[in-house]
Amino acid sequence: MAFDELCDEVILNCEDGKDFAYILKLTYLNEFEKIKNLDFKKFGIIEKDDLLFYGKNYPLFKSLLFFNEIPVFRREKESILFLKSIKINPRDTLNSLSYKEKIKLGNEFLKRCLKFVPKEYISYIPYLIFGKEYYFKGVCLKEYVSALNGLYKIGKKNKVKKLIINRELPNEGDVKKYKKKLAKKIILFKKKLNIYEINYFNLKFNDKNFECQYIYIKQSFWDKISGLFGEGIELKYYPTLVNIAYSSEKVDFMKPLFIFVDGGDISVYAKVPKLIYLKDELTLNHLNLKGKYVYFGNWKKDKFWEIVGEGR
Incomplete structure (x- = not known):
């Protein structure tokens, strides 16, 4: 069960929590245009003009490093030197910056992005950097949902449901437990990514052909067992890892990426x-x-070969 399905449980079974759960579901699925049409203010959610970097309370050099829509920086040192060059403290946070400082940071970062992006995409770069963010109790709504989803992944389903119904923030200790576990999965995935072969297929959409890159992972019986004991990578982590993959030089940030995990079905x-x-x-x-930008689902083998096989 994914986080959106957990939200569906609350929507179906809890009258008091259903509207808030629906907003969290839309956030998880990146359907922010639908949130604009809802009365989100009654839940204490506010909308702000902001920078769209993830990690509002992380040191800035990490927030910029995590931005892999255009991987301007691949090493901490590069991010730190950039921030120092524009006279912003690398250890400040996005939430600690004034509006003027945010505009300065966004504009300077945009200039760096121009070097990496094909000319026909340049006019779209500002939409990746500047935009609207939603905040709940002082926490970026995307990061609030990410924290709840993390707790759900480490087996705290009932606690997450209560947090949604009562509209509360999660315990920081629980969030740290998840982040610690996720960090291990990321390290393991990055090691495997160096070994994985990247293949390609063409996807036709709206009369256009898009070259897609993909990684095929054949999951053995022992992979499943090791995952249960925390030594492998469980499926629930892959929606995060498919995004993390773009921080690798091996992955083309201008092409869609698929990760196919073959455990019988795909x-x-x-x-x-x-x-x-x-x-x-x-x-x-x-x-x-399902999803937007990041997608997930299950296919039968026939569907997999129909799409990947025909696209070769």
Whole structure:
């Protein structure tokens, strides 16, 4: 069960919590345009003009490093030197910056992005950096949902449901437990990514052909067992890892990426770069996948070969 399905349980079974759960579900699925049409203010959610970097309370050099829609920086040192060059403390946080400082940071970062992006996509870069963010009790709504989803992944389903129903923030200790576990999965995935072969297929959408990259992982019996004991990578982590993959030089940040995990049926995790979505309007919902930008779902083997085989 994914986090959106957990939200569905609350929506179906709890009258008091259903509207808030619906907002969290939309946030998880990146359907922010639908949130704009809801009365989100009654839940204490506010909308702000902001920078769209993840990690509002992380040191700035880490927030910039995590931004892999355009991987300007791949090492901490590069991010730190950039911030120092524009006279912003690398250890400040996004939430600690004034509005003027945020504009300065966003504009300087945008200039760096211009060096990496094909000319026809340049006009879309500002939409990746500047925009609206939603905040709940002082926490970025996306990061609040990420924390709840993390707690759910480490087996705290009932606690997460209570937090949603009561509209409360999670315990920081629980969040740290999840982040510690996730960090181990990321390290393991990055090691495996160096070994994985990246293949390609063409995907036709709206009379256009898009070259997609993919990783095929054949899950053995022992992979499943090791995952249960925390030594492998469980499927529930792949929606995060397909995004993390773009921080690798091995992955082309201007092409959609699919991770196919073959455990009998095919578990599918994919990402469409936002620049591709903004310019070419590419989505993957027509492939029976849920989400926006980051997608997930399950296919039968026939479906997998139909899409990947024909696209070779």
